[in-house]
Amino acid sequence: MPDLFDPPALPRLAVTGSGDVFPVVRIFCVGRNYAAHAAEMGNEVDREAPFYFTKSPFALAPSGSTVPYPPQTDDYHHEMELAVAIGAPAFRIGPAQAERVIFGYGCGLDMTRRDLQARAKDKRRPWDLGKDVEGSAILAPLTRAADFGLPGDRRIHLSVNGAVRQDARLSDMIHDVPAIVADLSRFYHLAPGDLILTGTPAGVGPVIPGDVLTGRIEGLTDVRLVIGAPEAQG
Numbered sequence: 001m002p003d004l005f006d007p008p009a010l011p012r013l014a015v016t017g018s019g020d021v022f023p024v025v026r027i028f029c030v031g032r033n034y035a036a037h038a039a040e041m042g043n044e045v046d047r048e049a050p051f052y053f054t055k056s057p058f059a060l061a062p063s064g065s066t067v068p069y070p071p072q073t074d075d076y077h078h079e080m081e082l083a084v085a086i087g088a089p090a091f092r093i094g095p096a097q098a099e100r101v102i103f104g105y106g107c108g109l110d111m112t113r114r115d116l117q118a119r120a121k122d123k124r125r126p127w128d129l130g131k132d133v134e135g136s137a138i139l140a141p142l143t144r145a146a147d148f149g150l151p152g153d154r155r156i157h158l159s160v161n162g163a164v165r166q167d168a169r170l171s172d173m174i175h176d177v178p179a180i181v182a183d184l185s186r187f188y189h190l191a192p193g194d195l196i197l198t199g200t201p202a203g204v205g206p207v208i209p210g211d212v213l214t215g216r217i218e219g220l221t222d223v224r225l226v227i228g229a230p231e232a233q234g
């Protein structure tokens with residue numbers, strides 16, 4: 001039977017220093033993984049275990065894009081994050097095995113309709129409309145794990161129009177990368193093409209059309225986003 005339409009190809013990320021590309025199949029995101037961010041949002045952190053939400057891989061936009069200010073929000077926020085790309089199958093692995101299944105790392109932005117997320121939280125509803133926003137997962141080219149090493153306590157920071165807004169250390173994460181990979185592998189058969197955004201540090205805030213965002217993690221390629229004008233109706 002013929003397909004009724006041509007499905008879109010999976011989005012792909014460039015790999016720094018090579019012609020390789022990494023197809024993105026799923027995007028998992030960790031919530032409240034930095035104590036200072038949880039506090040600024042008025043939340044307690046859960047040190048027992050991470051929690052997750054997801055974004056469609058089709059929410060991905062490459063670094064350097066101009067992405068229109070999205071519909072149905074007046075409070076679109078930046079969230080700078082370390083992204084982890086999975087390169088091998090992993091199911092029910094321990095933290096000690098996590099390194100073996102990590103393909104690489106990248107700088108990512110988890111752009112968020114904060115007003116819709118807040119409304120969802122108030123009504124105890126899922127966060128999809130706040131988080132799974134078209135064009136809201138901005139990813140820089142990946143760096144292979146062998147070229148990056150371990151996340152350690154590298155600086156993670158984001159500036160908007162040159163002014164630093166988020167500034168922290170990867171060691172500030174409550175659940176570190178091996179713990180996150182191991183924990184997620186209890187629930188999912190992780191596989192090549194999975195991407196994990198590991199949570200954002202404090203300093204999140206609103207953006208407006210014309211803003212230029214630059215996110216940096218020592219040792220990785222910067223992520224860059226320009227906020228475009230909202231799209232016209234109709």
Ligand SMILES: CC(=O)CC(=O)C(=O)O
Pocket residue numbers: 029030031032033034037041079110112198199200
């Ligand atoms: C409160 C949030 O927006 C959750 C999140 O995306 C993060 O902590 O990162």
